[in-house]
Amino acid sequence: MRESSSLGDRVYQALKKDIITGVFQSGEPLSEKLLARRYRGSRTPVREAAVRLQAENLLRVVPNRGYFVKHITVNELIELYEYRAALEGACAELAAQKGADQTVLEELARVGEVHFQQDDRASYEAFIVADTAFHIGLAQLTRNQLLLQAVRDVRCQMERIMYAAMDLQYYGESPAHEHAGVLEAIRDRDPLRARQLIQEHIFISKDKVLQLASNSRVL
Structure with a gap:
């Protein structure tokens, strides 16, 4: 049972x-056979993963x-x-x-000021990781597990x-200045x-995203 659960989690995460x-594009059909082969599992963990991802609004399951x-x-x-x-x-x-x-705020400031190079996918992927870390870090400051989750x-x-x-070659501008302003307000105890x-x-x-979405089917 534990091994089956572990396999299901692995397929789900992958x-x-x-x-x-964006390995799989919006609207793209995915067969159980293809997914089982890609993730080296059987159809059962694929089905379990699909149910979880449908609940998270990432996948649509259509009977038959x-x-x-x-x-x-x-x-x-x-x-x-x-x-x-x-x-x-x-x-x-x-x-x-x-x-x-103060030490925590300084670490968040370092994360929040990560920049990226326009048209440089690798640097933007690193920025995505840093941006997520910044926003999760802010939530951790609440010391409230429900908000954090x-x-x-x-x-x-x-x-x-x-x-x-x-994927649409849109990178936007760095939010480093905006991040710094939020941290300054928290440091000043100004809710x-x-x-x-x-x-x-x-x-x-x-x-910015709504303007982009109005001209695209990628999302």
Whole structure:
């Protein structure tokens, strides 16, 4: 039983990564046979992984037809960014209320100032990792496990969006200055400013992504 569970987790993690990073494109059909061969497992762990990924809105399971990588609609993008603004705004506010160790803030500042080179996929992939670490790091400052898990979950969708944008040769601008402003507000123990700045940061990203999505089927 433990070995079966381990195999199921391995297939789930591998398929999830391939969807997020764009190995499998939005709307692409995926057969159980193909996935079982790719991940060196049987169809049972593939089915288990598909159920979990459907619950995470990454995969669509169609009876008698198979699996399809889930499209992200414009309305879903809007809802995702509204959710992020509410969630991460609450995280920033709570972090500022509780305060944070200076060493932790300095480490987050280093992560948050990671830049990337335009049209350089490797540097942008490194930036995606750093950006996720920054936002999860902010959530960790709340010392609230429910908020932290919610931010971890939403980052999966955000990473998928960032990889899709990169496939369209869109890299955007570095958010290092915006990240620094949020950390400064937390350092100053200013909850309302911390909330405002992280929400402004999220809505700037939202406007750019919505403009990109209106001209693309990649998402």
